[in-house]
Amino acid sequence: MEQSIHIFVTSDIHGYVLPLTYANNEKADLGLAKTAALIKENMSNNLNTFLIDNGDLIQGTPLTYYHAKTEQSDVNPMVHVLNELNYDAAIVGNHEFNYGLPYLYKTIEESKLPWLSANIVHQGSEKPVFGQPYVIKTFECGIKVALLGLTTQYIPNWENPNHIKGLSFLDAVETAKKWVPYLRSKSDVMIVSYHGGFERDLRTGKPTEMLTKENQAYQLCMEVEGIDVLLTGHQHRLLEGEVNGATIIMPGTQGTELGYVEINVHGEGDSWKVKKKEAKLISVSDYEPDQQVLDLIQPYESETQKWLDQALGQVDGDMTITDPMLTRLADHPFIEFINKVQMEAAGVDISSTALFDDHSKGFSEHITMRDIVSNYVYPNTLKVIEITGRDMKDALERSASYFSVNEEGDPIINPAFSIPKPQHYNYDMWEGIHYVIDLAKPIGHRIVSLMNKGKPIENDSLYEVVMNNYRAGGGGDYPMFKGKRVVKDIPIDMSELMANYILKRGTIQATCDHNWRVEISSFF
Known part of the structure; x- marks a missing residue:
């Protein structure tokens, strides 16, 4: 029996919901409101869907800054949108820490979805700070898809020490080597969502930056066996393709593109095998912003514009x-x-x-x-x-x-x-x-x-x-x-x-x- 799994991913939204630039309020082909229209259309046309945000969601615009500094009694506007769109999971990005741990914890508590990061742990232990390092989603047909969350380990080199006090950031590759075999034994499809980018050229393998371990996506593909799909971000690039058998995608920034991976599997009961995978980027430029998201964000946006x-x-x-x-x-x-x-x-x-x-x-x-x-x-x-x-x-x-x-x-x-x-x-x-x-x-x-x-x-x-x-x-x-x-x-x-x-x-x-x-x- 043939089945298809449909993975949708956003990354590095950086607080953009409305299709505009805040410097002059001019229209722009970006933002979660446009992405939402694209998500809804594609998810309604497909069974077996998995919707993921790959991090750097809650910081980057006056909307998110104003909420963090003045309106914290309300639900985080970005989480409000993700809740409404029924996201399955979100990954902790480096900019999630910019407003401090109390704000981040509050944001996660307001979320109807889990926030994942297997390599951010409490100091002196291997216990993940944000609860669970992974999720496994079982579809009606019986296919089990595992999702492991990872975050760039370079955060202590940037972040205010008070914002990450008591946390340790483990090597993303070593963490994946620990979790991927375990999750492979419990699932049919293995997805890693890594808020980090590629440190080497995808074709030649030559370094494209200093190998500081800020970005380790290429190393993940080459050294961690069993990854079917690697979702990436952090570098704000538009990438789709395959590296050493792992299908990879990076959907840019600010919601200009939606990442999509289709996985074809064959089998029955408890026996399913991945037969084909294809990744592609879908632009939001041809879509009108989703009215439900516009209505939801309007009260936040109105106060933000007055402040601006x-x-x-x-x-x-x-x-x-x-x-x-x-x-x-x-x-x-x-x-x-x-x-x-x-x-x-x-x-x-x-x-x-x-x-x-x-x-x-x-x-x-x-x-x-x-x-x-x-x-x-x-x-x-x-x-x-x-x-x-x-x-x-x-x-x-x-x-x-x-x-x-x-x-x-x-x-x-x-x-x-x-x-x-x-x-x-x-x-x-x-x-x-x-x-x-x-x-x-x-x-x-x-x-x-x-x-x-x-x-x-x-x-x-x-x-x-x-x-x-x-x-x-x-x-x-x-x-x-x-x-x-x-x-x-x-x-x-x-x-x-x-x-x-x-x-x-x-x-x-x-x-x-x-x-x-x-x-x-x-x-x-």
Whole structure:
């Protein structure tokens, strides 16, 4: 007897429900409301369905930020949608921890579905923190499908330590080696849903990034026997195919695509064998948003939009960003503003920050809360850490590697910062020091001038620097910051710090002291 199993997966939704961008409320082909229409159509046409979210669900938009910070008495809006759509399970992603453990526990308690992660355990034990590491779904025909949840183990390198206190993050591959054989013995089909991505090229096996174990999907395919389907995410890529016999899929981000895997099985009773598997991505672009989801999310969205339109102050001068590349090549008033906010909050005179993506537009004349959250998209807090001059130079060299030079001698983005996903947030710009990046020099030797208060930075001298908690923990391949003495912890979100800074002044000045620049001294 032939049967088909239909797996549907979303991943890295990051708080997007409505088909719009919050910076300007313009329509966009994304969000769970559109995905819901696609899910409903496909699930109504098929028996034996399994609906899974692969993590990074509850953080990423003003909708989710506003709920986490002001409206926690209500059910989490993202969980409300998943409950309504009858999801079978969700995987814990790294951004699920951004608002702290109490908020995450509350979110899970409100869910009608289990949250899975076999490799996040209580310190000193192998007991999974979130209850169950897997689920087994038995269909009417008798086929049993096992789903194991895994999460990138690299979270301690990014997350605020207070948000993961008492937790251990085990190696995802070693955890899978433990659970997959056990689950294979109890099921006919084995699915692993891993909130992590691919560390190697799917065709050649060559490394595509530093092998830090942030992403281990390729290793899972190669080293863990018995995986029929591997659902992936974290990297926001669009992938479908097969690696070493495992069918793989990654459905991008923000609900632009729904991942779908069809598994054909043959058998009867207690004996079923997988005969064929096929993965494909289905775009939401041709679908209208589901009205039921729109109605459900409207009360949350209404309050969020009111909050976003709050007037905060105005700009004297020009803080707009017209070209993100130019903003990263020379000091810019908007970047200087963020660093000023950080330095005032921390009480230090050296700061670093990043332009997180190419969608940031800076500030126009009149500033609202919408402007802040559309430019500063992460719920970062700040830390002041003590570093040496050598640490500072190493960090600047890491940032300088963001650039390559094309055949015409023009600066371009180093593919290491754009493949497999854009990593603009890993290029930092500093205030309180003076430095020059020379792109004619080889990577690792590009900082040709580095001064503080008119004097060269000394390798062994100590400096107090404020930066976001992600970078202070070494996130983004900045190991020189990891484990440094924390002088001060500022546990207030940057969005709030920026809003308070503007409210205090009413009008902020667009200033730029040109303390750094990128140049090309010679080429060829």
